[in-house]
Amino acid sequence: MVLLLLHSLLGLLISIKGIPFFGSYSFKFPLNLANTITDLMTVTEIQQAVSTGGWVFTGASSSSRYYNCDGTTILGGYLICGKGCSISKNFSGLSSPHTLLEIKFSYYAGNSWDEGELTRLISGTSTLWSAAGVTTSSADSHVFCGKTTQTTYKWWTRIFNISLVIQHTDPYIHLKWTSTLSSEPDDEWLGILKVNITTYNCHESCLTCTNYTPTACATCDTNTHTFDPSTKRCLLNCPDGQYLNYETYQCSSKFTQQKPILR
Numbered sequence: 164m165v166l167l168l169l170h171s172l173l174g175l176l177i178s179i180k181g182i183p184f185f186g187s188y189s190f191k192f193p194l195n196l197a198n199t200i201t202d203l204m205t206v207t208e209i210q211q212a213v214s215t216g217g218w219v220f221t222g223a224s225s226s227s228r229y230y231n232c233d234g235t236t237i238l239g240g241y242l243i244c245g246k247g248c249s250i251s252k253n254f255s256g257l258s259s260p261h262t263l264l265e266i267k268f269s270y271y272a273g274n275s276w277d278e279g280e281l282t283r284l285i286s287g288t289s290t291l292w293s294a295a296g297v298t299t300s301s302a303d304s305h306v307f308c309g310k311t312t313q314t315t316y317k318w319w320t321r322i323f324n325i326s327l328v329i330q331h332t333d334p335y336i337h338l339k340w341t342s343t344l345s346s347e348p349d350d351e352w353l354g355i356l357k358v359n360i361t362t363y364n365c366h367e368s369c370l371t372c373t374n375y376t377p378t379a380c381a382t383c384d385t386n387t388h389t390f391d392p393s394t395k396r397c398l399l400n401c402p403d404g405q406y407l408n409y410e411t412y413q414c415s416s417k418f419t420q421q422k423p424i425l426r
């Protein structure tokens with residue numbers, strides 16, 4: 164009886180405060196993985212990119228479409244894609260229903276970039292990613308390839324490993340990599356590698372979100388959930404007499420949840 168009373172009081176506290184008292188509270192949630200498209204992952208895929216892979220170059224300075232940079236074959240590159248050059252592809256097959264798209268790729272900013280010159284990833288009229296190519300500090304790594312006649316850091320080729328999550332519902336996306344370079348590709352150039360596109364839904368508790376985890380909700384369905392701005396979660400509204408179980412993320416009757424209380 165005492166235990167039951169204690170249990171009732173704790174259950175009341177839990178329902179009032181909405182915070183967990185026991186155990187670990189990692190949310191069990193489906194990743195909502197719909198599908199993944201990969202491209203430019205192998206040398207063969209890079210070599211076939213234009214002939215059969217659907218990749219389109221505009222403003223290229225050579226009929227060649229790939230370049231071996233310090234042992235790694237990339238699409239574009241030295242003597243190929245500099246001032247006024249862009250590389251694009253229409254990715255279809257994103258047909259599973261989704262609300263988010265995660266786009267990953269490796270980007271090579273080659274040699275003589277000046278301050279203010281940018282690399283860009285564009286979809287339609289939206290710029291999805293924009294970054295300066297001049298500094299080594301913001302790059303994930305750098306190699307020595309292309310124009311290697313200078314020995315200052317300026318002539319390194321910088322490699323950016325980019326991962327973006329965008330709101331997206333269409334079954335296709337047209338991606339275009341461009342730059343604001345001012346010189347020909349014997350001086351400065353761009354190249355890409357390892358494109359990976361994955362569709363996700365928002366976590367089931369969110370109405371809208373910024374990524375697919377339960378701690379990245381942007382808005383909630385206010386009929387069923389309350390937004391917690393500190394954790395970016397949508398917390399289930401539980402009816403009187405029940406509390407939010409943080410193990411299952413479901414409303415539970417306090418009388419059926421004795422195990423964690425008594426442990």
Ligand SMILES: [Ca+2]
Binds near residue numbers: 275276277280345346
């Ligand atoms: Ca320049």
